[in-house]
Amino acid sequence: MADKVLVYSRFPKTMMARFAERFELLDTGGKPTREVFSADQLGGIRALLTAGGSPLGAEAMDLFPKLGAIVCYGTGFDGVDLKAAAARNIAVGHSPGANAASVADIAMTLMLATTRRILVADQYVRSGDWAASKQSPMMRPQAGMPGRRIGVYGMGEIGRKIAARCAAFESEVGYFSRTRYDLPYQYFPTLEALADWCSVLMIAVRAGADTQHVVNADILGHLGKDGYVVNISRGSVIDQNALVAALTDKTIAGAGLDVFEKEPHAPDALTSLPNVVFAPHIGGHTLESHVAMQNCVLANLTAYFEGKPLPYQVKSA
Amino acid sequence: MADKVLVYSRFPKTMMARFAERFELLDTGGKPTREVFSADQLGGIRALLTAGGSPLGAEAMDLFPKLGAIVCYGTGFDGVDLKAAAARNIAVGHSPGANAASVADIAMTLMLATTRRILVADQYVRSGDWAASKQSPMMRPQAGMPGRRIGVYGMGEIGRKIAARCAAFESEVGYFSRTRYDLPYQYFPTLEALADWCSVLMIAVRAGADTQHVVNADILGHLGKDGYVVNISRGSVIDQNALVAALTDKTIAGAGLDVFEKEPHAPDALTSLPNVVFAPHIGGHTLESHVAMQNCVLANLTAYFEGKPLPYQVKSA
Numbered sequence: 001m002a003d004k005v006l007v008y009s010r011f012p013k014t015m016m017a018r019f020a021e022r023f024e025l026l027d028t029g030g031k032p033t034r035e036v037f038s039a040d041q042l043g044g045i046r047a048l049l050t051a052g053g054s055p056l057g058a059e060a061m062d063l064f065p066k067l068g069a070i071v072c073y074g075t076g077f078d079g080v081d082l083k084a085a086a087a088r089n090i091a092v093g094h095s096p097g098a099n100a101a102s103v104a105d106i107a108m109t110l111m112l113a114t115t116r117r118i119l120v121a122d123q124y125v126r127s128g129d130w131a132a133s134k135q136s137p138m139m140r141p142q143a144g145m146p147g148r149r150i151g152v153y154g155m156g157e158i159g160r161k162i163a164a165r166c167a168a169f170e171s172e173v174g175y176f177s178r179t180r181y182d183l184p185y186q187y188f189p190t191l192e193a194l195a196d197w198c199s200v201l202m203i204a205v206r207a208g209a210d211t212q213h214v215v216n217a218d219i220l221g222h223l224g225k226d227g228y229v230v231n232i233s234r235g236s237v238i239d240q241n242a243l244v245a246a247l248t249d250k251t252i253a254g255a256g257l258d259v260f261e262k263e264p265h266a267p268d269a270l271t272s273l274p275n276v277v278f279a280p281h282i283g284g285h286t287l288e289s290h291v292a293m294q295n296c297v298l299a300n301l302t303a304y305f306e307g308k309p310l311p312y313q314v315k316s317a
Numbered sequence: 318m319a320d321k322v323l324v325y326s327r328f329p330k331t332m333m334a335r336f337a338e339r340f341e342l343l344d345t346g347g348k349p350t351r352e353v354f355s356a357d358q359l360g361g362i363r364a365l366l367t368a369g370g371s372p373l374g375a376e377a378m379d380l381f382p383k384l385g386a387i388v389c390y391g392t393g394f395d396g397v398d399l400k401a402a403a404a405r406n407i408a409v410g411h412s413p414g415a416n417a418a419s420v421a422d423i424a425m426t427l428m429l430a431t432t433r434r435i436l437v438a439d440q441y442v443r444s445g446d447w448a449a450s451k452q453s454p455m456m457r458p459q460a461g462m463p464g465r466r467i468g469v470y471g472m473g474e475i476g477r478k479i480a481a482r483c484a485a486f487e488s489e490v491g492y493f494s495r496t497r498y499d500l501p502y503q504y505f506p507t508l509e510a511l512a513d514w515c516s517v518l519m520i521a522v523r524a525g526a527d528t529q530h531v532v533n534a535d536i537l538g539h540l541g542k543d544g545y546v547v548n549i550s551r552g553s554v555i556d557q558n559a560l561v562a563a564l565t566d567k568t569i570a571g572a573g574l575d576v577f578e579k580e581p582h583a584p585d586a587l588t589s590l591p592n593v594v595f596a597p598h599i600g601g602h603t604l605e606s607h608v609a610m611q612n613c614v615l616a617n618l619t620a621y622f623e624g625k626p627l628p629y630q631v632k633s634a
Contacts, residue, residue, distance in 0.1 A: 097612045129595040165485045280438055285456075288460065
């Protein structure tokens with residue numbers, strides 16, 4: 001009989017197809033587990049598959065007395081209470097780096113779309129305003145990429161790929177992270193100093209309790225009126241109310257957002273703004289990225305059910 | 318008295334400000350010259366400022382008996398009849414390379430916006446469809462940049478900058494141009510072979526009579542159903558009717574277009590398509606690119622009125 005895996009978050013069926021070939025999936029569809037399955041059904045569950053951003057704390061873990069592995073689809077694991085997992089001898093796995101290029105590329109896409117105002121441009125052509133030679137203040141020339149100062153917050157695999165891409169656009173790259181690395185980019189000792197220096201702040205930091213609302217009204221003020229913020233990490237890193245205020249009163253010029261505080265919800269005060277480009281958390285959402293993430297999930301689950309350590313295990317906090 | 322320069326095309330006033338400090342501008346606003354100025358006023362005109370894509374043939378040149386210089390704002394000069402100019406001893410100047418990075422960057426912006434479907438993504442968030450968990454077939458994962466085959470048609474300054482940027486995205490780069498260069502990209506001897514190989518065809522060739530409708534139904538067929546075409550050169554390079562047909566019947570997957578056959582007009586059959594991202598010919602439209610192009614225009618006009626050769630002169634055909 002196939003090993004059972006409980007699917008804790010809501011995933012499209014197509015993303016689960018390869019797992020369903022190897023395991024018996026109990027799919028909650030993202031609903032509270034106890035609404036979908038009985039205690040009896042849950043008793044034998046030894047492994048969970050989850051999206052790293054979905055909250056998964058001690059109480060949820062205790063629904064599964066035999067739980068030994070929580071496997072996150074993707075790089076992030078910020079929703080998982082690592083201490084609670086460690087206390088219960090539950091291994092936590094993820095897919096490190098599998099989606100790094102795909103996420104870095106959505107960061108570049110959002111930056112370019114925002115700074116070159118591609119939504120406005122597209123609408124200007126489609127509406128016929130261009131043909132009618134109508135004025136469009138939003139279409140005034142803006143600074144381009146050569147010489148632009150890009151500040152990367154977080155220098156993991158995604159941050160490095162963003163930096164390498166920006167360098168190819170002839171931009172200057174600076175970064176702030178807890179650790180200073182041997183990299184050909186200017187290091188800033190604080191996020192504030194990076195925000196003062198750069199005109200695009202790329203948020204690529206690993207999210208967690210220590211990064212909650214780190215990009216706040218103060219940092220946005222340092223970024224300034226020609227500044228853009230691009231977030232492909234987690235919504236929690238930005239104080240979203242402060243961002244709405246900064247975008248509304250032109251404290252900053254614009255934003256590109258793939259992530260939000262309460263997904264899949266983006267408040268109307270945000271989505272009504274013309275100087276923002278939105279994406280529905282599709283950073284890791286490419287064919288090859290999904291294959292790579294699925295490979296990590298399969299390797300983690302297979303090893304676990306064979307009694308071996310997870311090959312892609314999150315180190316306990 | 319300041320030297321007179323006739324402004325032959327329609328330009329925003331802000332783009333003319335630096336020229337107006339040095340020259341007396343006779344601005345047609347893009348209207349037929351004789352509708353705006355009398356023969357008397359035109360008699361003394363020795364220099365024209367034009368957009369390279371505006372048609373400017375023998376008849377127009379003959380409106381100005383003393384004309385000695387046609388200065389194009391930008392890189393292109395495809396609208397100027399070079400033979401007619403040479404026959405009249407009129408020097409033709411342009412701004413080579415001044416906007417190359419800016420144009421390459423709009424090519425990258427259009428490619429990423431199209432392949433990552435950023436217009437659909439943005440609308441999915443803004444409309445509330447994401448929050449409502451509505452299905453969106455357009456949002457299915459697509460191939461990303463790593464390993465993607467990018468075909469660059471034309472390897473001038475813009476083509477090289479596109480290639481360098483694509484390489485940083487971990488894509489494979491191939492190219493076709495009349496000349497094979499010592500470059501680290503795969504060379505294809507025909508456009509057809511390049512279209513067969515690549516999944517994104519980037520049109521960066523210098524436009525002219527020899528490139529008219531070179532990207533036709535046949536080439537689009539070779540590009541194929543997973544293929545995208547991005548045009549930042551001139552609208553004339555693509556057979557626009559064939560492109561509309563290929564996009565409508567899904568012969569190709571999508572397109573990113575900054576240029577059109579009859580600007581500023583884009584036909585409804587094109588602008589109603591969801592799988593295209595449009596821009597109103599803003600490739601060279603960044604602050605630093607305008608400054609660089611204006612520097613070339615000023616250098617050309619200043620040299621001309623001092624009786625010197627144009628520093629940025631187009632070589633006669």
